[in-house]
Amino acid sequence: MSDSICIMPPRSRLPAGHEHLAQILFAQGFGARRECDGLVLHGLVQVRGEVVDDPDAVFPEDRLDLVVDGTPWVTHIKALVMLHKPAGYECSLKPGAWPGVHNLLPVPLRRRGLQPVGRLDQDTTGLLLMTDDGPLLHKLTSPKHHVPKVYEVTCKHPVTQAMCEQLLKGVVLDDDPMPVRADAAEPVGEGETTHLRLTLLQGKYHQVKRMVAAVSNRVEGLHRSQIGRLTIPDTLAPGQWCWVEDAAIVLP
Numbered sequence: 001m002s003d004s005i006c007i008m009p010p011r012s013r014l015p016a017g018h019e020h021l022a023q024i025l026f027a028q029g030f031g032a033r034r035e036c037d038g039l040v041l042h043g044l045v046q047v048r049g050e051v052v053d054d055p056d057a058v059f060p061e062d063r064l065d066l067v068v069d070g071t072p073w074v075t076h077i078k079a080l081v082m083l084h085k086p087a088g089y090e091c092s093l094k095p096g097a098w099p100g101v102h103n104l105l106p107v108p109l110r111r112r113g114l115q116p117v118g119r120l121d122q123d124t125t126g127l128l129l130m131t132d133d134g135p136l137l138h139k140l141t142s143p144k145h146h147v148p149k150v151y152e153v154t155c156k157h158p159v160t161q162a163m164c165e166q167l168l169k170g171v172v173l174d175d176d177p178m179p180v181r182a183d184a185a186e187p188v189g190e191g192e193t194t195h196l197r198l199t200l201l202q203g204k205y206h207q208v209k210r211m212v213a214a215v216s217n218r219v220e221g222l223h224r225s226q227i228g229r230l231t232i233p234d235t236l237a238p239g240q241w242c243w244v245e246d247a248a249i250v251l252p
Contacts, residue, residue: 014058021045022055028075029108030068044069071106078133079114080247081105082230085128086238091119098122104239105130117141117227118149118203126152126224127232129250136247140227146201146252147228148183151208153196154221159187163215167198171214173207180204180211194220228252 014020019027025036025045039045040055046067047059064075083104085091090098093115102110109130117129117140131137139145164186170179184199198208209219225231228250236242244250 017060017062018058019061020055021047021052021057021059024059024061024064024075025066025068027061027077028073029111031111039069073108074243076243078131078136079109079112080129080131080133080136080244081109081114081241082232082236082244083128083130083241084232084236084238085120085125087123087125090122091116091128101128101130105241109241120224121206121209121222124222124224125238126222127227127230128224129227129230129244130241133247140250141203143202147250148199148201148226148252149203149224150184150226151198151200152188152223152225153198153208153212153219155194155196155212156218156220157216158192158194159196159217161187163217164196166215167211171211173204173210173214176204180207182211 022033022036022040025031025039026033030036030039037055040053043051043053045052047057048065062075062077066073066075083101085101085104088098089101089104090096091101093100093102101116102114105114112132114130114132115137117131117137120126120128129140131140140147167182167185170181172179180202182198183201184197186197187193188195188197196212198211200207204210208222212219230244230249233242
C-alpha cells in the first residue's frame with residue numbers, strides 16, 4: 001500500500017495593497033498579532049464606522065478609517081508626522097536628563113519606532129518631523145537635498161543689519177574651517193529688535209546658536225517654524241502631533 005501524500009491547497013492571494021485586518025492592526029503598532037486578533041474578536045475594532053469581528057477580513061492597508069478600542073485612527077503604511085515640540089524634551093532615541101519626544105506620541109507610533117528627522121535641543125521648540133520611512137528620512141537629512149529650515153531666534157543683544165550680512169556671507173565655526181552661511185537672515189520687528197529669522201540648508205550640531213555667537217550675539221530662545229514649505233498649523237498646540245499626508249511639501 002503506497003503512502004498517501006497530503007497536498008495543502010495554495011493560500012489565496014490577496015489583492016494588491018490589501019491585508020487581513022489583524023495584520024493591518026499589527027503593522028500599525030496596536031500590539032502583537034495575538035493582541036490584534038483579540039481586539040477584533042472582542043468587537044473593539046470598527047472599520048468605516050462598522051464593527052468587524054473577523055481578524056481575517058480583508059481591507060486596504062493604507063488610508064483605512066478605523067476606531068480601535070475607542071481611538072480613531074487612519075492607517076498609514078509609512079508614517080510621517082509633525083510634532084509641535086515643547087521645551088524640556090530630548091530628540092534622542094535614548095534620552096538622558098530629559099524625557100524623549102517619543103513620549104508625546106500615541107503608543108502605536110511609539111511601537112513603530114519613528115525616528116526624529118534631525119534634532120532639536122531640549123530647550124528648542126517648534127516643528128519636528130518623525131518617520132519610520134527610511135528612504136524619506138535619508139532624503140530629509142541629506143545635505144544633498146538642501147531642505148530649508150526656518151528658525152525664529154530671540155537674541156540677547158539687538159540684531160543689526162551688519163550681523164545679518166555677516167551670516168549671509170558666512171561665518172567660521174570652531175570645529176570646521178569652511179565658512180557656514182545662512183540662506184536667509186533678517187531682523188524681525190520694527191526699530192531695534194532682538195528677534196532674528198534665519199533660514200539654513202545645513203544641519204550641524206548647535207548650528208544656530210554657534211552662528212549667532214560667531215557674530216557676537218547670543219541665542220536666548222529658539223523656535224523652528226518651517227521645514228520646506230511645511231509650517232505648524234495654528235491649531236497644533238505645543239506637545240501635539242498630526243499626520244503629514246504629503247511628503248512632497250517638505251522636499252524642495
